[in-house]
Amino acid sequence: MNKVKIISDQNFKSKKIKEHISKILFEQNVYKEKTIIVIGGDGFMLQTLKKHKNTDLKFYGINSGNYGFLMNKFSKKFFIKNLQSAKLTCISPLEMRVISNTNKPKRYLAINEVSVLRQSRQAAKLSIKNGKKFIMRKLTADGVLVSTPAGSTAYNLSVYGPILSLNSKKVSIAPISAFRPRRWKGKVVNEKSKILITNLNHKKRPISAVADNNEVRNAQKIFIKVNKKIKFNLLYDKNRSLQKKIKLEQIRKDTN
Numbered sequence: 001m002n003k004v005k006i007i008s009d010q011n012f013k014s015k016k017i018k019e020h021i022s023k024i025l026f027e028q029n030v031y032k033e034k035t036i037i038v039i040g041g042d043g044f045m046l047q048t049l050k051k052h053k054n055t056d057l058k059f060y061g062i063n064s065g066n067y068g069f070l071m072n073k074f075s076k077k078f079f080i081k082n083l084q085s086a087k088l089t090c091i092s093p094l095e096m097r098v099i100s101n102t103n104k105p106k107r108y109l110a111i112n113e114v115s116v117l118r119q120s121r122q123a124a125k126l127s128i129k130n131g132k133k134f135i136m137r138k139l140t141a142d143g144v145l146v147s148t149p150a151g152s153t154a155y156n157l158s159v160y161g162p163i164l165s166l167n168s169k170k171v172s173i174a175p176i177s178a179f180r181p182r183r184w185k186g187k188v189v190n191e192k193s194k195i196l197i198t199n200l201n202h203k204k205r206p207i208s209a210v211a212d213n214n215e216v217r218n219a220q221k222i223f224i225k226v227n228k229k230i231k232f233n234l235l236y237d238k239n240r241s242l243q244k245k246i247k248l249e250q251i252r253k254d255t256n
Helices: 012-028 042-051 079-084 242-255
Strands: 005-008 035-040 058-063 087-091 094-100 106-110 113-118 124-130 133-147 170-180 187-190 195-199 207-211 214-216 219-226 232-236
Touching: 005 012, 012 035, 012 079, 035 042, 042 058, 087 242, 094 113, 094 207, 106 207, 106 214, 113 124, 113 219, 133 195, 207 219
Parallel strands: 005 035, 035 058, 058 232
Antiparallel strands: 087 232, 094 106, 094 219, 113 133, 113 207, 124 133, 124 195, 133 170, 170 187, 195 219, 207 214
């Protein structure tokens, strides 16, 4: 596939940008090998990437949502130049496997994070292991997040988790409103880690496990690892790479 393909969200702004881009591409007869232009917000980009997880396509995102951390800004004047000179960034997702009260394992990918959240008014009681070693034998909290570097500026940042450099080869584990131990700030682990989160009281304190936007309720055990076999190829404007965006967030966090 040499001709550029466009995938757009269905809101008014996305459709309008798609019209402009379609016209520009047609008039200038632009080709870019195995490239899809994705118009929408971060959520739409995440959906699109997962639908094409077994391909070697490249994705150039254009933001028509709010923040658009995974996207590029649209410029009519410089669109072709930005597209042609865009730099490639490769990221791998987390793979979540959940055993719930149905005992039937469910698997989902998470490009940003896996969120483990309480389902009731009671705080969750969790244990967290990396392989055979305990990271936390007993955590009482609203939940816990396991985040990729690409997702470390999303929900992870909101719960005061660390911002990870894109090439850090790390994964962040951050508590959500930790009650006991109250001072626990979480842990950064190697991307080769195999994380197991267990609900220590699944009958009285149910939890859900969410991979980006795919939820499994009444989870009992959640297995999480980075799936290096899957790589998503993202294209970014020369001066607005994903790595630069992450560094800007680190500066903002340090000065706040």
